Amino acid sequence: MAAELTLILISTVLVNNFVLSKMLGLCPFIGVTKNVENSMGMGMAVIFVIFLASISGWVVNTFVLVPFNITFLRTVVFILLIAALVQLVETVMRKSFPALYKALGIYLPLITTNCVVLGSVILIMKKEYGFFQMITYGIGVPVGFYVALFIISHIREQLAMAKIAKPLQGAPITLITTGLLALAFMGFSGLVRE
Amino acid sequence: MAETTPPSTEKKTDAPEPRLVVTAWPHIRTPESTPRIMFSVVAALIPATLVGLYFFGSNAAWTLLWSVGSALGTEWLIRRTRGEKDTLGDGSAAVTGLLLGLTMPPSSPWWLSAIGGAFAIGIGKQVYGGLGYNIFNPALISRVFLLIAFPVEMTTWPIVAPPFPGLDVVTGATPLGQLQVGRLTGKGLGEAADVSLGAAFVGSIGGSLGETSALALLIGAGYLFAKRILTWHIPITMLLSAVLFALVFWLIDPHRYAGPLFHLLTGGLLIGAFFMATDMVTSPTTPRGQIVFGIGCGVITMVIRTWGGYPEGVSFAIVIMNAFSPMIERYTRPRRYGEVRT
Numbered sequence: 001m002a003a004e005l006t007l008i009l010i011s012t013v014l015v016n017n018f019v020l021s022k023m024l025g026l027c028p029f030i031g032v033t034k035n036v037e038n039s040m041g042m043g044m045a046v047i048f049v050i051f052l053a054s055i056s057g058w059v060v061n062t063f064v065l066v067p068f069n070i071t072f073l074r075t076v077v078f079i080l081l082i083a084a085l086v087q088l089v090e091t092v093m094r095k096s097f098p099a100l101y102k103a104l105g106i107y108l109p110l111i112t113t114n115c116v117v118l119g120s121v122i123l124i125m126k127k128e129y130g131f132f133q134m135i136t137y138g139i140g141v142p143v144g145f146y147v148a149l150f151i152i153s154h155i156r157e158q159l160a161m162a163k164i165a166k167p168l169q170g171a172p173i174t175l176i177t178t179g180l181l182a183l184a185f186m187g188f189s190g191l192v193r194e
Numbered sequence: 195m196a197e198t199t200p201p202s203t204e205k206k207t208d209a210p211e212p213r214l215v216v217t218a219w220p221h222i223r224t225p226e227s228t229p230r231i232m233f234s235v236v237a238a239l240i241p242a243t244l245v246g247l248y249f250f251g252s253n254a255a256w257t258l259l260w261s262v263g264s265a266l267g268t269e270w271l272i273r274r275t276r277g278e279k280d281t282l283g284d285g286s287a288a289v290t291g292l293l294l295g296l297t298m299p300p301s302s303p304w305w306l307s308a309i310g311g312a313f314a315i316g317i318g319k320q321v322y323g324g325l326g327y328n329i330f331n332p333a334l335i336s337r338v339f340l341l342i343a344f345p346v347e348m349t350t351w352p353i354v355a356p357p358f359p360g361l362d363v364v365t366g367a368t369p370l371g372q373l374q375v376g377r378l379t380g381k382g383l384g385e386a387a388d389v390s391l392g393a394a395f396v397g398s399i400g401g402s403l404g405e406t407s408a409l410a411l412l413i414g415a416g417y418l419f420a421k422r423i424l425t426w427h428i429p430i431t432m433l434l435s436a437v438l439f440a441l442v443f444w445l446i447d448p449h450r451y452a453g454p455l456f457h458l459l460t461g462g463l464l465i466g467a468f469f470m471a472t473d474m475v476t477s478p479t480t481p482r483g484q485i486v487f488g489i490g491c492g493v494i495t496m497v498i499r500t501w502g503g504y505p506e507g508v509s510f511a512i513v514i515m516n517a518f519s520p521m522i523e524r525y526t527r528p529r530r531y532g533e534v535r536t
Binding site: 036150151154155157158159161162163164165168173176177180181183184185186187188189190191 | 276317318321322323324327329330335338339342494497498501502503504507509510511513514516517518520521523524
């Protein structure tokens with residue numbers, strides 16, 4: 001059990017990193033990584049939401065969708081679920097944790113349409129994970145996302161000083177760097193055999 | 195320092211040449227310059243290159259010619275189309291091409307080296323604005339790209355056939371390749387157990403063009419140490435952490451895991467530690483940061499070699515640590531005297 005959970009963590013953070021291997025969630029990855037502070041805020045918000053979304057998605061899937069045999073509604077249900085969840089989290093946070101709410105700022109509502117969240121919830125159901133595997137996956141995916149944001153934001157802060165050609169500045173050079181980073185991370189492939 | 199050089203006359207033709215240039219201290223002049231350092235690196239790579247040419251013959255020569263030529267050509271073309279100063283003279287493109295050639299399989303087709311050289315300079319370096327701004331080591335990121343894009347060509351290794359060039363090239367596995375086959379088929383060390391460490395030290399084993407001979411690489415590294423172009427921080431920590439990692443697993447089960455000397459002498463660990471990881475642009479500048487960087491390179495190398503899908507992890511490890519380098523730099527910045535820790 002412990003070994004399997006460790007493998008899931010390594011797989012989601014390094015080998016099948018959502019940004020660097022599946023190329024999901026590129027919009028926040030490019031949008032908010034101009035400086036380190038913002039990307040850390042985004043990363044924390046994503047960790048928080050994916051963790052909750054995977055648990056609630058798993059509960060809904062196991063106790064509603066599967067017993068009533070309506071799993072074809074999965075995608076629609078999960079989109080609604082995530083949107084509702086984010087709204088709920090936002091409301092609760094504004095009242096109870098104003099400091100955290102302020103720190104996350106605009107990123108919290110933006111996550112509603114973040115494909116990393118929907119992707120990870122759907123993948124959990126596709127892999128037919130049990131409860132503990134699901135929890136591990138729900139932590140590993142956003143941590144991998146956080147790691148990718150963390151790396152690229154430091155690189156971008158350094159690139160701000162580079163003499164990059166005009167047409168390549170901003171998003172293009174970030175995409176090129178992401179591609180090279182993805183090449184580098186392919187070195188981890190094979191660490192986890194699925 | 196680029197900022198402190200007097201404004202050049204070609205940019206502002208109407209401004210008079212400044213007669214008194216006031217710059218910030220220190221006003222110490224050093225004979226070190228980019229071309230001198232690059233020339234020393236080339237000189238340090240000569241022994242490894244010669245050994246490669248001796249063992250692998252004319253194929254190796256063509257591989258090197260194509261990779262260096264393509265690197266130089268791409269550099270020249272890009273600088274020219276961007277209308278910037280020609281930078282062939284600083285020697286960095288030649289070093290990139292040479293390093294790339296030395297990490298290629300000796301029998302690789304000409305177009306492979308040509309693509310590699312162009313990718314290294316074009317995508318690896320000039321996209322970021324040229325020397326000093328690139329994030330990844332150009333030669334290594336290009337090698338990683340080639341390895342993933344052309345896996346067959348990049349892992350076809352000729353058997354050593356000195357010293358007559360042009361003979362039929364027989365292909366075989368590298369020691370690390372044999373080790374991986376043994377690992378994946380559950381045979382423990384497999385054929386890798388028969389690899390002679392003496393041969394690995396001299397260089398008569400399968401492998402990339404310039405990585406096989408530990409002796410030649412050590413001679414080159416010694417030269418760079420003597421000229422103080424290399425400091426101990428990155429190479430020694432990288433080698434030590436890899437050796438310790440290998441030692442622990444070897445002590446656990448010597449029949450399943452290869453010994454530390456095997457890992458040290460085979461594959462690209464030595465050329466990586468001395469010539470790739472120490473690239474001044476893509477590694478941290480502070481000694482503390484360099485130590486973290488070196489340990490990271492060594493450990494990731496061994497993780498990939500021990501559990502990964504590729505037999506060799508040095509190039510991946512260094513490129514991954516290149517990506518972490520700005521982060522390491524940021525958190526190992528030395529504190530100013532009297533600054534309060536926050």
